[in-house]
Amino acid sequence: MSLVLQAQELGIYARQIGSFDAKETKSQFDIQDPLIPFTLIAMGKQGSEEDYQNASKEYVDKDLIPPVRKATIYNELI
Numbered sequence: 001m002s003l004v005l006q007a008q009e010l011g012i013y014a015r016q017i018g019s020f021d022a023k024e025t026k027s028q029f030d031i032q033d034p035l036i037p038f039t040l041i042a043m044g045k046q047g048s049e050e051d052y053q054n055a056s057k058e059y060v061d062k063d064l065i066p067p068v069r070k071a072t073i074y075n076e077l078i
Contacts, residue, residue, distance in 0.1 A: 014043045
């Protein structure tokens, strides 16, 4: 929460992501046991309307998909 609030104060947008492949994340970031990633936080500056209009249709379409919530990510690792 503190990270997200500080980012907002600095004009940086932060979005928590709970629906991701935890095994793949462990592999990509070389996260060793017993650590288990349970959330990701994407951070960045918000683009302009022109940036949005020029963005790849693939990214815009993906952004418009309603989020799907998982019951738990721990089942994949246990």
